Amino acid sequence: MELKVIENATCTFCGCVCDDIELHADDMRIHQAKKACILGKSWFLNHTAEKKYPDALIDGQPASLDDAIEVAANYLYDADMPLVYGMSNTTCEAQKECVAMADLLGALLDSHTSL
Ligand code: SF4
Numbered sequence: 001m002e003l004k005v006i007e008n009a010t011c012t013f014c015g016c017v018c019d020d021i022e023l024h025a026d027d028m029r030i031h032q033a034k035k036a037c038i039l040g041k042s043w044f045l046n047h048t049a050e051k052k053y054p055d056a057l058i059d060g061q062p063a064s065l066d067d068a069i070e071v072a073a074n075y076l077y078d079a080d081m082p083l084v085y086g087m088s089n090t091t092c093e094a095q096k097e098c099v100a101m102a103d104l105l106g107a108l109l110d111s112h113t114s115l
Pocket residue numbers: 011012013014015016017018035036037038039040041
């Protein structure tokens with residue numbers, strides 16, 4: 001099996017945004033992530049193009065994305081002290097939307113790096 005080599009890939013896992021990662025991949029998964037730290041390697045190597053999970057869960061049960069968004073919106077709307085948290089595995093565009101949502105809600109915004 002011949003792997004495609006992608007030079008200077010960016011890791012968005014922890015926020016350091018290392019941009020010199022060398023990825024070796026086929027159409028389904030990344031097999032090597034050279035120059036990535038142990039967290040970055042784990043992140044790259046454990047995400048595949050396979051569909052392993054439902055689009056969304058509500059109370060642990062598979063749900064449609066639309067239903068899950070509605071439930072999440074209701075939780076956030078009803079919250080006294082909303083927290084918008086995470087964003088480590090998301091694109092810049094998605095993070096921008098999270099910031100806008102936190103502003104709209106008057107929420108606290110935090111990433112996993114505070115751990
Ligand atoms: S997880 Fe590691 S490789 Fe990825 S951005 Fe952070 S320090 Fe860089």
